[in-house]
Amino acid sequence: MRYVVIGNGIAGVHALxxxxxxxxxxxxxxxxGETFPPYCRPMISLVLDGSLTEEDLPVRGPDFYEALGVEAxxxxxxxxxxxxxxxxxxxxxxxxxxxxxxxxxxxxxxxxKAQGLELGRIFFMRNQMHVRDMIASLDGVEEALxxxxxxxxxxxxxxxxKRGVRVTMLIRSGYPLSMQVDAHAGSMILDELVKNGxxxxxxxxxxxxxxxxxxxxxxxEDGSTISCGMVVIGKGVRPATSFLRTQQIAVDLGVLxxxxxxxxxxxxxxxxxxxxxxxxxxxxRWVNAIWPVAVEQGRVAGMNMAGRDVSYKGxxxxxxxxxxDLDVLTGGLVNPPDDSYLVLTRMDPRRRTxxxxxxxxxxxxxxxxxxxxxxxxxxxxxxxxxxxxxxEGEAVLEPSFNVARLFPHQRGFLQARRTGK
Amino acid sequence: MKKVIVHPERCVGCMQCMxxxxxxxxxxxxxxxxxxxxxxxxxxxHVGSGIYGEGFPNRCRHxxxxxxxxxxxxxAIYRDDSMETVLIDPFRCINCASCAMACPFGVIRYxxxxxxxxxxCIAVKCxxxxxxxxxxxxxxCAEVCKSxxxxxxxxxxxxxxxxxxxxxxxxxxxxxxxFAHAPALALLNAFKRAQREVNERRP
Ligand SMILES: Cc1cc2nc3c(=O)[nH]c(=O)nc-3n(C[C@H](O)[C@H](O)[C@H](O)COP(=O)(O)OP(=O)(O)OC[C@H]3O[C@@H](n4cnc5c(N)ncnc54)[C@H](O)[C@@H]3O)c2cc1C
Numbered sequence: 001m002r003y004v005v006i007g008n009g010i011a012g013v014h015a016l017x018x019x020x021x022x023x024x025x026x027x028x029x030x031x032x033g034e035t036f037p038p039y040c041r042p043m044i045s046l047v048l049d050g051s052l053t054e055e056d057l058p059v060r061g062p063d064f065y066e067a068l069g070v071e072a073x074x075x076x077x078x079x080x081x082x083x084x085x086x087x088x089x090x091x092x093x094x095x096x097x098x099x100x101x102x103x104x105x106x107x108x109x110x111x112x113k114a115q116g117l118e119l120g121r122i123f124f125m126r127n128q129m130h131v132r133d134m135i136a137s138l139d140g141v142e143e144a145l146x147x148x149x150x151x152x153x154x155x156x157x158x159x160x161x162k163r164g165v166r167v168t169m170l171i172r173s174g175y176p177l178s179m180q181v182d183a184h185a186g187s188m189i190l191d192e193l194v195k196n197g198x199x200x201x202x203x204x205x206x207x208x209x210x211x212x213x214x215x216x217x218x219x220x221e222d223g224s225t226i227s228c229g230m231v232v233i234g235k236g237v238r239p240a241t242s243f244l245r246t247q248q249i250a251v252d253l254g255v256l257x258x259x260x261x262x263x264x265x266x267x268x269x270x271x272x273x274x275x276x277x278x279x280x281x282x283x284x285r286w287v288n289a290i291w292p293v294a295v296e297q298g299r300v301a302g303m304n305m306a307g308r309d310v311s312y313k314g315x316x317x318x319x320x321x322x323x324x325d326l327d328v329l330t331g332g333l334v335n336p337p338d339d340s341y342l343v344l345t346r347m348d349p350r351r352r353t354x355x356x357x358x359x360x361x362x363x364x365x366x367x368x369x370x371x372x373x374x375x376x377x378x379x380x381x382x383x384x385x386x387x388x389x390x391x392e393g394e395a396v397l398e399p400s401f402n403v404a405r406l407f408p409h410q411r412g413f414l415q416a417r418r419t420g421k
Numbered sequence: 422m423k424k425v426i427v428h429p430e431r432c433v434g435c436m437q438c439m440x441x442x443x444x445x446x447x448x449x450x451x452x453x454x455x456x457x458x459x460x461x462x463x464x465x466x467h468v469g470s471g472i473y474g475e476g477f478p479n480r481c482r483h484x485x486x487x488x489x490x491x492x493x494x495x496x497a498i499y500r501d502d503s504m505e506t507v508l509i510d511p512f513r514c515i516n517c518a519s520c521a522m523a524c525p526f527g528v529i530r531y532x533x534x535x536x537x538x539x540x541x542c543i544a545v546k547c548x549x550x551x552x553x554x555x556x557x558x559x560x561x562c563a564e565v566c567k568s569x570x571x572x573x574x575x576x577x578x579x580x581x582x583x584x585x586x587x588x589x590x591x592x593x594x595x596x597x598x599x600f601a602h603a604p605a606l607a608l609l610n611a612f613k614r615a616q617r618e619v620n621e622r623r624p
Contacts, residue, residue: 042494403469404479
């Protein structure tokens, strides 16, 4: 069996390991655009803020491919995939034949339209090289502009603030991380960031950048100007599908996959940020471009590629974000689309906590927790499992909630009733 | 291999396991010494209360595959296969709380610890008292537990105990006294439940 994997992100890495475990003798080839050993992408912002170095990023050793018996072509990009002839072509004109293929090419930053984008010190923040370049040009930068308040925009702003750079963040909704949190948690996050020196501008878009070689200012559509020695564009990501022939493989926003993570072409699989599967809370097709989902999908795709039939139930969006003195944990549908959902909230200003639960038909489908997040995993697994809640929803809002409360009838008392007469 | 096996129906909620756990992970190895240390040692076992106020000792299950391990961003969570224990490398941990999202039992806490560089908060959870086990001691929580809720035993032996108990219960001719495995604890729990129900019915 000839296995080929495109991409050495975490989805690709888990697939390689899983395939090798199940098929000790198959030939495995990897084509990976990045030359670094597999590393932790979410941690690049910790290199930017100075709390980690690049040496802390790898999640597998330099001998990873060799130890697994994987033939790796790194620094090479797939430019064409012919699903019918079952061959792919790289930018070094290499043709690679496959029996089973995994597309784990991740995502690319969404580009923006504006004049002057060719100026220096305008960055995306997606990979280790980007952050290396950003750090190299930090010298003398006092003000930075961050476009977008999503996970990446937020992390870029937070990291630059920690470096002592004055940051202005330009966002569309009234608060950052609007895809991850609800308005209340969003305003707590905003307050915390503003308290620590962030400037936030809502609404306006950039139409042009100005500078002499390096960016010096940004002009907004409302006519105003923001001076900035550095710009980070964090306007979301798009699945990296440009090398696919869409007449051969079904692509929506991401590459469409079934419950075995197989694409519309038998033998070709997709996993991670590039794949569009099913969201268990939304109950619809969805790309959940997050690390734990890439791990899960890489493993399931690997198993199916190596001949072990495993189905994937669907992914759940989830995030945990720590901002100065605030911990925020969210998952599932945090902003219900209509009023058929039951929403329970509790605020405790003294403990500085906030909890919000979203229910559909007696099942938990969304969650926001601010501070005291330790029980978050219990609730996320309830959402993921799609179980009905065995207790009153209000009981989950109690600060003393713990996993034992979910099994009111299982233990002890059965025995007590029978024996304790 | 012996493991700490939890028998939640026997927990009286005394929390001695928490104190013993914190002490076992302190420098001084004593409760009195531990309270004077910095960072103050904290327990890795947490006695929660169930719906009727009954005790519930919540401790890492050392799952395999472990969801926390798969979710860990820096790869700080790993398994010691020989001891069947999931461990956290305090130097690699970045305190991102990704494991808080993954643990279905809610047993991980975030704070400073003796094992971590000074001033650094890390994810902390049960390590099966490997340090004690290497010295021939049993895990501190099981050693201190008086009610038999935490016992260090062979899983197979425990399973046999449970099977025997059920067999006794359903056998013909069993004597009344045979039924209750721990009659006093069962009574205590029944009492807690009754109290709660009475409270709820009060206008
Ligand atoms: C700054 C930042 C912070 C983040 N923070 C978090 C977080 O806190 N929590 C969280 O859950 N997620 C976070 N994420 C998202 C997370 O990093 C991704 O979901 C995850 O890395 C996806 O893994 P993947 O393997 O699917 O794709 P990727 O990691 O994108 O890997 C894909 C790889 O494929 C390569 N590739 C692409 N096209 C080709 C081609 N044609 N040929 C060859 N190789 C190719 C790419 O170079 C890349 O190395 C963050 C992302 C960023 C950028």
